Amino acid sequence: MRAARPLASLTLSALLLALFIGIWQLSSLTSGAGDAVVDPEYAALVGAAAASGGQTPFPSPLQVGARILEHLTDPFYVRGTNDQGIGVQLAYSLGRVLTGYGIAALVAIPLGFVIGMSPLLYGALNPFIQVLRPISPLAWMPLALYTIKDSAVSSIFVIFICSIWPMLINTAFGVASVRREWLNVARTLECSTWRTAFRVILPAAAPTIMTGTRISIGIAWLVIVAAEMLVGGTGIGYFVWNQWNNLSLADILTAILVIGLVGMVLDQLLAMATRAVSYQE
Amino acid sequence: MGRAFVSVEGIARRFPSTHGGPPQTVFENVWFGIEEGEFVCLIGHSGCGKTTILNILAGLDRASEGAVVVAGREIDGPSLDRAVIFQSHALLPWLTAGENIAFAVRSRHPGWSRAQVAEECQRWIDLVGLSAAAGKKPAQLSGGMKQRVGIARALSVQPKILLMDEPFSALDALTRGMLQDEVNRIVAETKLTAFMITHDVDEAILLADRILLMTNGPNAKIAEVVVNTLPRPRTRHDVHHLPGYAELRNHILDFLVDRSKRLAETMPSGWDPRRIPEVRPAVPA
Ligand SMILES: Nc1ncnc2c1ncn2[C@@H]1O[C@H](COP(=O)(O)OP(=O)(O)O)[C@@H](O)[C@H]1O
Ligand SMILES: [Mg+2]
Numbered sequence: 001m002r003a004a005r006p007l008a009s010l011t012l013s014a015l016l017l018a019l020f021i022g023i024w025q026l027s028s029l030t031s032g033a034g035d036a037v038v039d040p041e042y043a044a045l046v047g048a049a050a051a052s053g054g055q056t057p058f059p060s061p062l063q064v065g066a067r068i069l070e071h072l073t074d075p076f077y078v079r080g081t082n083d084q085g086i087g088v089q090l091a092y093s094l095g096r097v098l099t100g101y102g103i104a105a106l107v108a109i110p111l112g113f114v115i116g117m118s119p120l121l122y123g124a125l126n127p128f129i130q131v132l133r134p135i136s137p138l139a140w141m142p143l144a145l146y147t148i149k150d151s152a153v154s155s156i157f158v159i160f161i162c163s164i165w166p167m168l169i170n171t172a173f174g175v176a177s178v179r180r181e182w183l184n185v186a187r188t189l190e191c192s193t194w195r196t197a198f199r200v201i202l203p204a205a206a207p208t209i210m211t212g213t214r215i216s217i218g219i220a221w222l223v224i225v226a227a228e229m230l231v232g233g234t235g236i237g238y239f240v241w242n243q244w245n246n247l248s249l250a251d252i253l254t255a256i257l258v259i260g261l262v263g264m265v266l267d268q269l270l271a272m273a274t275r276a277v278s279y280q281e
Numbered sequence: 282m283g284r285a286f287v288s289v290e291g292i293a294r295r296f297p298s299t300h301g302g303p304p305q306t307v308f309e310n311v312w313f314g315i316e317e318g319e320f321v322c323l324i325g326h327s328g329c330g331k332t333t334i335l336n337i338l339a340g341l342d343r344a345s346e347g348a349v350v351v352a353g354r355e356i357d358g359p360s361l362d363r364a365v366i367f368q369s370h371a372l373l374p375w376l377t378a379g380e381n382i383a384f385a386v387r388s389r390h391p392g393w394s395r396a397q398v399a400e401e402c403q404r405w406i407d408l409v410g411l412s413a414a415a416g417k418k419p420a421q422l423s424g425g426m427k428q429r430v431g432i433a434r435a436l437s438v439q440p441k442i443l444l445m446d447e448p449f450s451a452l453d454a455l456t457r458g459m460l461q462d463e464v465n466r467i468v469a470e471t472k473l474t475a476f477m478i479t480h481d482v483d484e485a486i487l488l489a490d491r492i493l494l495m496t497n498g499p500n501a502k503i504a505e506v507v508v509n510t511l512p513r514p515r516t517r518h519d520v521h522h523l524p525g526y527a528e529l530r531n532h533i534l535d536f537l538v539d540r541s542k543r544l545a546e547t548m549p550s551g552w553d554p555r556r557i558p559e560v561r562p563a564v565p566a
Contacts, residue, residue: 181371184341187359189388189438199384203375279375280420 021061028060059250067250068257081233082242086258089239093224094262096152096235100159101220105213108164112171112212113197116205122176129169137162137223141230151231155224162223163216170212174205206277214270221263284350285314286474287338287442291555292347294333307333308501309346310554313493315442320468320475322485323503324533325495326541331478332368335446338476339365351442361389364440366448370431372419378430379406379415382437389438405433409463425456432460436467443468445477449484458517461487469514482533486511487520493557494536497545503557504544507533510563525563532562 059067075087115121137158144154178201186196228237236255243251293309307330315321323331336342338349340359348355351363372381382402387393390401406415409429419427428448435443448464449457465488468475479485485492492507511523520526552558 179371181367181369182373184339184359184365184367185371185373187341188339188361188363188365189385190359190361191388195388200373203373206375277375280418281374 025061028058059253064250064253068254071251071254071258084234084239086236086239086255089234089236090258090262092234093228093236096155096228097159097217097220097224100156101163101217103156104160104164104216105167107160108167108212108216109171109209112168112209113175113201115168116172116175117197117201119176122172129165133165133169137219138226138230141227145231151233155227155231155235158227159220159224163220166215166219167209167212170215171205171209174208174212175201177208178204203277203279207274207279210270210274210277214267214274217266217270218263221259221266225259284353286317286319286352287315287476288350289313289334289338290348290350292334292337292344292349294330294337294342295345306500307498311347311503312555313503313506313557315474315476317474318472320477320488320490321493322489322491323476323478323493323495324480324482324485324537325501326480326497326537329495329498329501329541331495332446335365335444335476335478338442339363339444341365361438362441364435364438364443366428366431366435366443366445368447368450370419370424370427372427372430372434374419377416377418378411378422378426381419381430382406382434385434385437401437405437408436408467409433423456424452425460428452428460432464432467436471441474443473443475445475447478447480450480457481457484462517464488465515480537482530482537483521485509485533486526486529487515487517491559492533494533494541496541496548501545502548502554504540504548504552505536506557506559508559508561510561523563525565529563532560 071086075085075090077083077085078088115125140158140161141154144157145151148154148157182200182204183196186200191199224235225237225240228235229241230237232238232241236259240252240255243249243255289312292311294307295304295309296307297304311334313321323334325331333342337344338356340356340363350356356363372378373384376384379402382405383398386398386401386405390398393401402415406412409432411426411429411433414422414426414430419430422430428451431448445464449460452460461484467473468488475488477485477488486509489509492509493503494505494507496502496504507529509529511520511525511529515523
């Protein structure tokens, strides 16, 4: 692929965004006039009053923009358990993700290291990993709620269980595929097991390990929204669910935008970390 | 006859067959010695088992039978006293050239301060002419520069024995020649014992005191030892003018072209793997 000029790409991005918002604005103006047309199924879902209410149920970009501005000016308010600022909700979600993900990293990276260094363990544990990995993390939720009996901790557990696999598999793979000649260098230099592990294997496998951590954070951020919708209480996922109950689509759209932006920041942070440990052979 | 400084005593290496048959014997009953301070080259065709022998000497691989005795003690794994220069240089790509050397220096002297390690590295960097490249990663270095780092790394642990597996085969002729001269000089100055695999006949004649000729595999044998009687010091510029050079070279080439294959089928009667015949082609009959 030829590298495009960054300015040209940026201009095109801005144009596309403007076009999208323009079409959205236009369509909300035209459908606003004929609000009598109500999909019966939709009416059944949200209640007839809301569906055929005084204004179009789907907000215009201007309305959403105004709502975003409101959230941005006061992101951290707390007015009772069901009415907290989007910043507060995000902090809850991020806290859970980072806790579950952090614990997963603390388990997966050392364990993956050991598995990668031992072909015996690799073979023995691989079937379990292959079965556990494709399980939707939400399938663990009932089990977690039953055994842990705490919804917040259960969400953290679900994050833990979904983010552990990519890190475990990538670490084990990265460690197992360290070039034989680098290990031979360490052997001829009579490096201790620890020195070999930290000075040769770890840096050699670091890019693969970091790729695993990057995949994991992406999955964890996807899962937390669903988990919080399920268990409720706090968090950005709960916020979305709650606004759905309030029928506040502008709030939902705000939350969707924020979820996307935060996910992108998390991903970019780990992409930077991956680049920092990458090397060219 | 006493034991040589490095004494290879009846080693064999077999690999399990891929489909349940009998194990594949790369070589067996290999005996040879290397005296202290001697430079020995091993020549043979690809796949005959040269790297396997070197890896066993390095302690990176284990012989299926037999033993390697160094300075009176059977070796049991790799050692800082036996440094290896790898064919593929095997530099750690996440470290700079200088850091690669420092890694080796620190292995030899774990108690040294940062300054001591830096000073020792600098000495080796200067010695192999790497000053401009010390801060660069291997990926930014040319093949010749990388192999210089490999040489400096191997020598910086101050080994007793230097093992080299076709160290210059991936380099262009000019660079190869320069590095040959450098290795020749350093090995002579430091009185290292050296064992080098090569398939470059001129390289072997320039560097080696004795040249082991290995027949084709499987079941490869060291058929003959060529004693290099050309006087030292030798340099690339004058070695091919020395009397006897042509005879030496032709003898080895004849072996590679023809006899390595014929001898692989039947060794001459009376050939004893423990007393490999020595020949001196450069000495007029
Ligand atoms: N790990 C291994 N498993 C099976 N066969 C091997 C292995 N390593 C080397 N061999 C075989 O041993 C023979 C000698 O290999 P090698 O020592 O690398 O030869 P050379 O260095 O002389 O080219 C080759 O035929 C190769 O196929
Ligand atoms: Mg080889």
